[in-house]
Amino acid sequence: MRRSISSLVLLVCLLLFWEITVRMFDVSALVVPTPSNILLVLWDGLIIGFLWHHIWITSVETLLGFVLGSSIGFICGVILGEIDKLRRLLWPYVLATQVVPKLALGPIFIVWFGFGMTSTVVITALICFFPLVENTMTGLQIAAPEKRELFRMLGAGRWKTLVRLKIPAGLPTIMAGVRVSIVLALVGAVVGEFIGGSEGLGASIIAAQGMMDSPLMFALFVLITLMGILFYQIILLLERRLLRNWSKGEIL
Amino acid sequence: MRQISWLPMMTNTAFFDFDRASYAYETGAKILSNVDWHIPKGAFHCLVGRSGCGKTTLLKLAAGLMLPTQGQVRFKGELVKGPSQKVGFVFQTPALLEWLPVVDNVLLPISLQRAVQAEDRENALELLELVGIADLAKRYPRQLSGGQQSRAGLARVLLTSPPALLMDEPFAALDAITREELQDDLLRLVTMRKTTVLFVTHDIAEAVYLGDQVAVMEQGHIPSIVTIDLKEPRSKDFRYENDFSFYCQSIHEAMMQKTPVEM
Numbered sequence: 050m051r052r053s054i055s056s057l058v059l060l061v062c063l064l065l066f067w068e069i070t071v072r073m074f075d076v077s078a079l080v081v082p083t084p085s086n087i088l089l090v091l092w093d094g095l096i097i098g099f100l101w102h103h104i105w106i107t108s109v110e111t112l113l114g115f116v117l118g119s120s121i122g123f124i125c126g127v128i129l130g131e132i133d134k135l136r137r138l139l140w141p142y143v144l145a146t147q148v149v150p151k152l153a154l155g156p157i158f159i160v161w162f163g164f165g166m167t168s169t170v171v172i173t174a175l176i177c178f179f180p181l182v183e184n185t186m187t188g189l190q191i192a193a194p195e196k197r198e199l200f201r202m203l204g205a206g207r208w209k210t211l212v213r214l215k216i217p218a219g220l221p222t223i224m225a226g227v228r229v230s231i232v233l234a235l236v237g238a239v240v241g242e243f244i245g246g247s248e249g250l251g252a253s254i255i256a257a258q259g260m261m262d263s264p265l266m267f268a269l270f271v272l273i274t275l276m277g278i279l280f281y282q283i284i285l286l287l288e289r290r291l292l293r294n295w296s297k298g299e300i301l
Numbered sequence: 302m303r304q305i306s307w308l309p310m311m312t313n314t315a316f317f318d319f320d321r322a323s324y325a326y327e328t329g330a331k332i333l334s335n336v337d338w339h340i341p342k343g344a345f346h347c348l349v350g351r352s353g354c355g356k357t358t359l360l361k362l363a364a365g366l367m368l369p370t371q372g373q374v375r376f377k378g379e380l381v382k383g384p385s386q387k388v389g390f391v392f393q394t395p396a397l398l399e400w401l402p403v404v405d406n407v408l409l410p411i412s413l414q415r416a417v418q419a420e421d422r423e424n425a426l427e428l429l430e431l432v433g434i435a436d437l438a439k440r441y442p443r444q445l446s447g448g449q450q451s452r453a454g455l456a457r458v459l460l461t462s463p464p465a466l467l468m469d470e471p472f473a474a475l476d477a478i479t480r481e482e483l484q485d486d487l488l489r490l491v492t493m494r495k496t497t498v499l500f501v502t503h504d505i506a507e508a509v510y511l512g513d514q515v516a517v518m519e520q521g522h523i524p525s526i527v528t529i530d531l532k533e534p535r536s537k538d539f540r541y542e543n544d545f546s547f548y549c550q551s552i553h554e555a556m557m558q559k560t561p562v563e564m
Contacts, residue, residue: 195392198366202390205413213413217400294400297441 082264091268106249114173115234126185155244169241176237184226188219315339321372347508350518389463395450397442404438428456448479
């Protein structure tokens with residue numbers, strides 16, 4: 050609690066410094082707007098309501114892409130983690146999908162899926178895919194050899210060992226991948242909108258740039274940051290709930 | 302002073318049969334070579350030896366977790382081809398699943414096979430009572446001390462009442478007092494249930510205290526088997542009797558011998 054108060058005090062100090070410096074040197078709002086100006090624009094946007102639609106669009110794209118990419122990533126991670134031969138065969142390709150800059154794929158996705166939501170969701174999903182593949186594959190290896198032998202002694206087959214031992218043992222690692230994924234999802238959605246969106250917060254930044262409306266751009270930055278923090282916190286809360294049995298006894 | 306008797310080969314009543322069993326890694330490194338050992342039913346058998354002499358490998362061959370590269374291992378006359386649920390295995394670590402409460406850990410052998418019934422749960426709680434941690438049934442493994450975790454592991458392996466128990470230095474990580482308590486509890490439980498036990502340890506005193514027979518292992522061979530003729534049931538005082546130290550000394554000497562003893 051005390052720490053979050055100090056963080057808040059720091060924020061207020063920085064904003065004051067920013068406000069005073071910009072006013073003192075009379076910097077144009079086009080280059081760096083004052084925090085008060087940004088807040089005013091943000092406030093107007095939320096009261097008048099034109100921002101809500103874009104918030105909604107970006108949220109839907111982020112969550113759809115996140116759910117799609119993470120689920121496929123998890124399933125691929127399980128398959129690649131379980132079947133060594135397949136992993137050796139496919140791993141270079143999985144890696145390739147990540148090394149290729151997603152932004153560069155944007156134009157071709159627009160050709161395939163058209164302007165709008167679908168392209169953005171696909172880009173977001175592609176970004177969310179990798180952390181889950183990687184962490185699921187790693188997570189499945191975590192279960193101690195003795196526990197695997199225990200499962201063999203108890204006559205558990207491959208499927209039961211996977212579901213009752215390997216996935217639960219790896220869940221903390223898998224959830225760490227989910228956390229990375231949700232942060233990247235928002236980046237993916239905004240960047241996707243830069244390229245092919247006509248709606249959403251990313252598209253709004255491009256539009257604001259076109260109108261040379263720097264205060265609005267800054268207001269959108271603030272909004273995207275807050276959304277990112279919110280999504281992250283929701284996932285963190287879900288993770289704590291899901292893993293509450295795992296952490297029992299860590300602090301006696 | 303009692304005599305040490307060198308056991309003759311027993312083939313007809315054997316529970317576990319090692320028949321010229323050998324194990325070597327793919328690299329050619331030999332872990333076990335031509336082990337002949339016939340373990341009769343219903344007694345407590347200990348296997349002592351230095352670290353890395355092949356004790357654990359021998360135990361895993363008996364369990365079917367590993368298969369001999371040469372020779373045979375039989376359980377009740379049948380060739381061991383893989384793990385069997387008639388044999389319980391206790392590992393060096395308690396190997397409890399951290400995300401399940403103790404009682405569900407104990408129920409694992411059943412829950413992996415079929416749905417857990419109310420009577421299974423009662424059975425598990427009774428076992429926890431027997432090993433002395435009934436009040437910890439709803440706790441999670443990380444909330445337990447090392448000794449309590451070992452007890453939970455013991456309850457789990459006893460749940461399906463296997464006729465044979467294979468134990469791989471299960472108490473090695475515990476402090477001396479806790480270990481002695483667990484040894485007494487283990488003896489009580491397996492005597493009550495007439496379980497055949499093959500217990501691997503590097504601690505000579507532990508082997509003499511627990512075992513009806515102690516086999517000594519040396520570089521992949523079993524050069525000697527000593528029958529411990531102490532009165533039953535054993536209690537804490539035995540550890541300080543003359544006979545006890547006599548046996549400990551004999552086994553120590555057997556372990557120090559470089560060449561296998563002719564039997």
